[in-house]
Amino acid sequence: DDMRVWLHRVADWVADYRETIEDRPIVPAVVPGEIAAQLPARLPDAAAPLETLFGELDRVLMPGIVHWGHPSFLGYFGSTSNGPALLAAIVAAALNVSAMTWRTSPTATELESVVLDWIREMTGLPEEMFGVVYDTASVAVVHALAAARERAVASAGGGSVRTHGVMPSGPAPLRVYASDQAHSSLDKAMIVLGLGEANVVRVASDAAFRLDVGALRAAIDADIADGHRPMAVVATVGTTSTASVDPVAAIAAVCREHDVWLHVDAAYGGALALLSEEHSVMDGVALADSVVINPHKWMFVPLDFSALYTPHRDALRRVFSLVPEYLRGDAAETTNATVDYMDYGVQLGRRFRALKAWMVFRAFGRAGVAARIREHVRLARTWATWVEHDDAFALAAPVRMAVVCFRCAPPGISNAGADRLNESIVEAVNASGDGYLTHTRLRGRVVMRVGIGNVLTTERHLAHVWSRVRAEAAARMARAPG
Ligand code: PLP
Numbered sequence: 199d200d201m202r203v204w205l206h207r208v209a210d211w212v213a214d215y216r217e218t219i220e221d222r223p224i225v226p227a228v229v230p231g232e233i234a235a236q237l238p239a240r241l242p243d244a245a246a247p248l249e250t251l252f253g254e255l256d257r258v259l260m261p262g263i264v265h266w267g268h269p270s271f272l273g274y275f276g277s278t279s280n281g282p283a284l285l286a287a288i289v290a291a292a293l294n295v296s297a298m299t300w301r302t303s304p305t306a307t308e309l310e311s312v313v314l315d316w317i318r319e320m321t322g323l324p325e326e327m328f329g330v331v332y333d334t335a336s337v338a339v340v341h342a343l344a345a346a347r348e349r350a351v352a353s354a355g356g357g358s359v360r361t362h363g364v365m366p367s368g369p370a371p372l373r374v375y376a377s378d379q380a381h382s383s384l385d386k387a388m389i390v391l392g393l394g395e396a397n398v399v400r401v402a403s404d405a406a407f408r409l410d411v412g413a414l415r416a417a418i419d420a421d422i423a424d425g426h427r428p429m430a431v432v433a434t435v436g437t438t439s440t441a442s443v444d445p446v447a448a449i450a451a452v453c454r455e456h457d458v459w460l461h462v463d464a465a466y467g468g469a470l471a472l473l474s475e476e477h478s479v480m481d482g483v484a485l486a487d488s489v490v491i492n493p494h495k496w497m498f499v500p501l502d503f504s505a506l507y508t509p510h511r512d513a514l515r516r517v518f519s520l521v522p523e524y525l526r527g528d529a530a531e532t533t534n535a536t537v538d539y540m541d542y543g544v545q546l547g548r549r550f551r552a553l554k555a556w557m558v559f560r561a562f563g564r565a566g567v568a569a570r571i572r573e574h575v576r577l578a579r580t581w582a583t584w585v586e587h588d589d590a591f592a593l594a595a596p597v598r599m600a601v602v603c604f605r606c607a608p609p610g611i612s613n614a615g616a617d618r619l620n621e622s623i624v625e626a627v628n629a630s631g632d633g634y635l636t637h638t639r640l641r642g643r644v645v646m647r648v649g650i651g652n653v654l655t656t657e658r659h660l661a662h663v664w665s666r667v668r669a670e671a672a673a674r675m676a677r678a679p680g
Pocket of ligand 1: 333334335336337381383434436437438463465466492504
């Protein structure tokens with residue numbers, strides 16, 4: 199009965215939070231260590247009443263929260279929090295099942311398969327692609343490259359890395375290629391796999407920040423001449439800084455020629471394919487050996503939910519399937535009729551992530567998901583128009599998705615001066631508490647960046663943040679012209 203009362207109180211707490219989120223400063227005014235200093239260093243012996251804990255939540259913990267769900271939070275790709283997702287999170291917590299095998303929770307496994315099918319179909323991937331949910335794209339690329347490595351080493355006559363490990367005396371160093379705009383998770387994956395970050399070859403991108411296929415060919419040819427062995431190429435659909443899209447079909451042709459694994463990082467940009475007018479964003483992706491799409495970036499599924507697809511289901515399974523005796527009774531995957539997702543990754547215990555995706559997709563409907571994505575693109579274009587109409591600002595990259603990179607560069611200012619100016623505008627807007635954006639570097643120059651992904655963000659919020667950006671820029675230009 200007590201729990202029921204608390205659930206009602208939490209429901210009110212959550213509803214109040216969502217209702218008032220816009221009135222809160224996005225970034226807290228705390229210094230490092232300030233929150234921890236108010237908490238006991240050692241877990242107290244005595245049980246604390248929930249009343250006390252909720253008091254502490256409001257008094258001690260909430261003051262250190264960055265309100266990612268605030269509609270004027272325009273950092274990274276925005277935030278995917280929303281009502282239906284929140285409800286599903288509560289239910290999933292109540293169930294607390296582990297989706298490691300089909301038998302340990304048939305619904306969790308089957309719903310995962312169904313939701314993966316929906317995402318695959320909505321983003322235009324081929325039906326033959328098998329999917330699996332991981333926490334993040336960073337983890338997905340580790341799994342994809344582990345499968346790629348097993349194939350590359352076996353085909354060079356080097357046996358199995360799964361069985362024998364990475365042998366320093368083994369075949370020539372394995373190399374992976376990606377554009378200078380590709381996400382750093384690739385380098386991390388190479389570190390984790392023992393392949394070395396020095397074996398990531400960064401290929402130049404063109405004026406629109408897309409991988410230059412000629413430069414890719416040249417890099418692969420040079421490596422082969424030097425005795426290296428090309429293992430994989432990572433192409434990106436929606437890069438982190440500018441949301442640019444690599445020419446995947448042309449890259450796939452190069453991969454085929456050299457028998458190299460193609461991993462497509464569509465973590466962010468895959469969602470754009472939900473729009474009928476933007477199906478082409480996934481051109482060539484059907485030729486990939488693995489593809490990652492993150493519904494937690496732009497399909498309204500909160501952290502964390504990352505979907506990896508591959509036509510080589512067995513290749514992934516060969517690297518990761520391992521059934522210890524105590525799990526044999528619960529392992530059911532003897533045919534492709536069912537799936538034990540523990541066989542396709544490092545993790546054994548797996549959260550019931552599919553529930554929140556199911557709840558959001560059904561509650562919004564396919565048209566509703568697409569409409570929200572389309573609106574975010576419209577909002578980004580609106581911001582871009584404001585930038586284009588202000589002489590002190592310029593777009594720094596083409597705008598296709600819900601990301602805008604722009605720079606304040608008034609006439610006469612030096613490059614270094616404009617870098618400092620742009621950094622300080624971002625800092626000032628974020629410190630104000632009622633807007634949040636980030637910066638990035640393009641061709642060595644600092645630019646400001648907004649990303650729109652929150653269902654609560656409207657043109658009014660954008661207009662407010664834009665006026666702050668302009669005001670901070672004007673104040674600085676008045677103080678130190680040039
Ligand atoms: N790929 C791209 C293009 C990204 O922008 C990011 C993160 O922003 C990642 C991969 C890594 O995503 P995750 O946080 O799911 O590991």
